[in-house]
Amino acid sequence: MKIDIISGFLGSGKTTLIKKLISEQLYKERVVVIENEYGEVGIDGSLLCENDIKVKELISGCICCSIANDFVESIDDILKEYNPDRLIIEPSGVAKLSKVVSLVRTRGTIGNKKINIQAVVVDIKNFDMYITNFGEFYTNQIVNARTVILSRTQNTSDQELTHVVMAIRKINPRCSIITTPWDRLSSQRILTVCEQRLEDLMRDSNQARKTLNVTHVIRDSRITTNSAAKDVFEVWSKEITDRFSIEQIKIILDKLKDERVVGLIIRAKGIIELDDDKWIQFDYIHDYININYIKAKDSRRVSVIGIDLNIPMIEELFSSHL
Numbered sequence: 001m002k003i004d005i006i007s008g009f010l011g012s013g014k015t016t017l018i019k020k021l022i023s024e025q026l027y028k029e030r031v032v033v034i035e036n037e038y039g040e041v042g043i044d045g046s047l048l049c050e051n052d053i054k055v056k057e058l059i060s061g062c063i064c065c066s067i068a069n070d071f072v073e074s075i076d077d078i079l080k081e082y083n084p085d086r087l088i089i090e091p092s093g094v095a096k097l098s099k100v101v102s103l104v105r106t107r108g109t110i111g112n113k114k115i116n117i118q119a120v121v122v123d124i125k126n127f128d129m130y131i132t133n134f135g136e137f138y139t140n141q142i143v144n145a146r147t148v149i150l151s152r153t154q155n156t157s158d159q160e161l162t163h164v165v166m167a168i169r170k171i172n173p174r175c176s177i178i179t180t181p182w183d184r185l186s187s188q189r190i191l192t193v194c195e196q197r198l199e200d201l202m203r204d205s206n207q208a209r210k211t212l213n214v215t216h217v218i219r220d221s222r223i224t225t226n227s228a229a230k231d232v233f234e235v236w237s238k239e240i241t242d243r244f245s246i247e248q249i250k251i252i253l254d255k256l257k258d259e260r261v262v263g264l265i266i267r268a269k270g271i272i273e274l275d276d277d278k279w280i281q282f283d284y285i286h287d288y289i290n291i292n293y294i295k296a297k298d299s300r301r302v303s304v305i306g307i308d309l310n311i312p313m314i315e316e317l318f319s320s321h322l
Contacts, residue, residue: 001079002086003114004194005100007141008121009130010093010267010305011285013151017121017182017190018090022053024187029085032078034058036071036092037303054082071103086116093267093305094137094233097144117194120145125152125287127164134266142171147178147194152288154181233266236311237303240318243275246291252317253282253289256304262317263309270302270318 008014018033032054056074078084091100097120104115120141123130130138142148148168153161165177176193178185244252249272256265268284271294279297283290302318 001084002116003104004086004088004117004119005091005097005104005115006088006117006119006121007091007095007097007100007145008093009123009134009138009141011126011283011288012093012121012123014090014093014121017149017151018088020182021187021191027086030082031086031088032056032082032084033088033090034071034074034078035090036095054078054084075104095141096137097141101144117147117191118145119147119149119194121149121151122164122168123152123285124150124156124160124164126285127167129286131167139171142168142175145172145175147176148172149178149190149194151182153179154183233305234263234307234309234311235303235305236309236314238301238315238318240270240272240300240302242319243273243300245275246280249274249280249282249291250289253284255317256284256314257286261310262313263306265304265306265309267306268302268304271297271300272302273297273300 006014006018015035021027022031034056036058056078058070058074075087078087089100089104091097097118101115101118122142150161150164161179165179168175168177176196178190178193182190253268256262256268259265266285268282270282272280272282273296274280279294281292281294304314
């Protein structure tokens with residue numbers, strides 16, 4: 001069995017990447033996904049299920065700390081029930097990759113199996129902001145990655161791209177870095193790079209990358225050393241009963257930008273039924289909002305993650321028509 005860990009900070013695009021790998025029919029074997037969401041309701045699992053892939057959702061905590069035992073038990077259950085050829089693990093956006101890897105490696109059932117892919121998705125647009133404010137969680141993922149896959153590079157300047165690549169090299173000089181926009185990159189190519197070992201990359205002069213000798217200072221983080229996700233990040237998640245117009249949803253998402261009113265929202269996502277009987281999925285990070293129409297689901301749900309959240313105000317936004 002191949003074990004693929006695809007990590008990444010909140011809103012980086014982990015689920016989007018996994019959906020791309022699955023939707024392009026890359027996998028011909030039996031695949032199971034463990035989807036960990038840091039909230040009381042799951043959002044991404046139902047979206048992955050659209051591709052006829054078995055998905056095991058773990059919610060209400062982070063698999064590297066508060067629900068580590070549930071994670072380990074889920075792996076055992078999956079092996080017994082499905083006997084998959086490939087297990088894709090998508091940790092929550094606040095998980096420390098080092099702890100996830102340690103849990104997988106020390107598990108008796110699969111401890112003798114090597115991790116096939118150990119990748120982290122990095123949102124190039126929010127790199128500086130996240131490394132400044134959430135340094136410990138953010139750098140832990142990069143340091144422990146074999147492959148860093150940059151997202152949202154399609155409208156990035158050469159200067160911005162070089163800056164982020166050099167900063168990543170300073171943190172982890174041995175990882176391979178994928179910088180090509182995903183819409184110009186096949187899933188097979190992504191998988192090939194992720195599955196190659198460092199020794200193979202270094203033997204292949206066309207893919208070998210030199211370590212860049214640059215100076216990059218990681219600024220003082222708002223997060224103290226050895227913090228647990230539950231001590232830093234707040235989450236509000238709920239099943240939604242109301243239906244909204246698309247205009248109302250846009251107004252709500254715009255209001256999430258106001259830190260003075262709702263707190264610092266790092267990530268929000270949801271599945272909403274509109275008042276015209278259509279369904280949407282939305283993704284929000286502080287500089288990016290995306291809304292897609294989707295097939296009808298069995299429930300409406302929203303999840304918001306951040307720091308110093310004004311929970312009553314957020315709940316009011318999603319429980320009343322504006």
